[in-house]
Amino acid sequence: MKLFFSGHDEKYAVEQTMLTLFPAERPLYPEEAPGGDNELELSFTRSGTWSTATAKLRREGKTFTRQCRVKTEELNHEDPVVVTRLTRRTLQRAFYLAAIDCLGTEPPWGMLSGVRPVKLPTKAMLDGATPRQAEAELRDRYRVSPDRRRLAMDCAQASYSLKKSLQENEISLYVGIPFCPTRCAYCSFISSSGSANKLIPAYLECLLQEIDAAGEAALAAGKTIRSVYIGGGTPTTLEAPQLRRLLERINTAFRLQPGTEFTVEAGRPDTITREKLEAIREGGGTRISVNPQTMSDLVLETIGRSHRAGDIRQAYDLAKETQVGEINMDLIAGLPADTVEGFQDTLNQVIAMDPENITVHTLALKKGARLRQEEVVLPTGEEVAQMLDYAWDRLREAGYLPYYLYRQKFTSGSFENVGWCKPGTLNVYNICMMEELHTVLSLGAGGVTKTIGGGTVRRMANPKYPQEYIRDIDRVLQDKKTFFLP
Ligand code: SF4
Secondary structure, three states: OEEEEEOOOOHHHHHHHHHHHOOOOOOEOOOOOOOOOOEEEEEEEEOOOEEEEEEEEEEOOEEEEEEEEEEHHHHHOOOHHHHHHHHHHHHHHHHHHHHHHHHOOOOOOOOOOOOOOOHHHHHHHHOOOOHHHHHHHHHHOOOOOHHHHHHHHHHHHHHHHHHHHOOOOEEEEEEEEOEOOOOOOOOOOOOEOHHHHHHHHHHHHHHHHHHHHHHHHHHHOOOEEEEEEEEEOOHHHOOHHHHHHHHHHHHHHHOOOOOOEEEEEOOOHHHOOHHHHHHHHHOOOOEEEOOOEOOOHHHHHHOOOOOOHHHHHHHHHHHHHOOOOEEEEEEEEOOOOOOHHHHHHHHHHHHHHOOOEEEEEEOEOOOOOHHHHOOOOOOOHHHHHHHHHHHHHHHHHOOOEEEEEEOOOOEHHHOOEEEEEOOOOOOHHHHHHHOOOOOEEEEOOOOEEEEEEOOEEEEEEOOOOHHHHHHOHHHHHHHHHHOOOO
């Protein structure tokens, strides 16, 4: 879409709105004058009492014009951040209104374009708003649909209660194992597979050193661990003795209290064995994730997974038998070769297995995903909407509650990913990390530590890939030793 601005230069904000409303479009800034098709003219004019944003959207021979205004005195605020925010909001709203006139429909999250829709109502409530007031902001300012408001408010209540219970000195810990047996067709993570997995022994040695350094620094700073999450990749790509060493080292280095929430992703059923599950249980694991994504053999094959639905059921039964703790199962709506009926069948099979948590993702094809290069037929946005509508009703009916959610760019239909739990089984780590409730110390390749405090978020990134991580381990150790120093 061609973009023409006058009276402002809010490229990023306008592009975000464009991507939400017209996901197939990319921004163009031509030299020529406006007047063609598929273009947006967006102007901002300041005058005495009111300042006005005017959006003229031309699509398929028609022009859609909308205006929004803001009091000029509000733009005279001394804080430039406030001025920028108001200007942006007015411009985005004018564009949004013109766009929905053109599209004839509104996206489920309305004008909310960020990845953390729950942050807004949670913050409002922490600042003293009632749930009703927090929800009204989602409705009136951001035009969020009733069902998405319900989802967001349920998650905000969970996030608010958790924030109230967190102690000042508590942090969470993430440990990354970026290795998988093979690569899924939709994957965009920095995960190695195949011959690159020869790096695992060297990687593990470095990781154990980083755990020691970070543990020592955390203890010296008086930090205690509220939740641990070993993610990836697929951590159960490690052999059972390797997993044992890893979990033991985490327990010792951070002096974990018995019963500390401790998740290990065991995502791919083809990596799950009794020995590994026992290593997790004996190492203090309290929750694992077994991720079918789909229970359709045809869809599993299409996304490049070598296991079948029967293997998922076997892995689940084994996890129950070994009493490894709570189980989460991840599903994806919108996978290639899937249908609305197919997705409904998957969900019903998973609900029948009765895991404590079910996380429903919407397919997001980011850069690096093989599927982006392939000519595959994906379910339409409308079909994905039907899958999700069904899921939200069915999960509530089966006794699950939404407790955390986030959005990603490039998701089918601009939807969301939602974690559901049976009462009393929400995952503290997921909420703390997603809502940035407290510091999350991240170890391993690709780990990004986020320090939360004083209303700010400070980031510290480890090298992205295992090879770089191993090469730069001295720098990583030094960072961790000094991390909690003032
Ligand atoms: S299991 Fe997850 S991290 Fe591994 S290849 Fe598949 S999508 Fe990527």
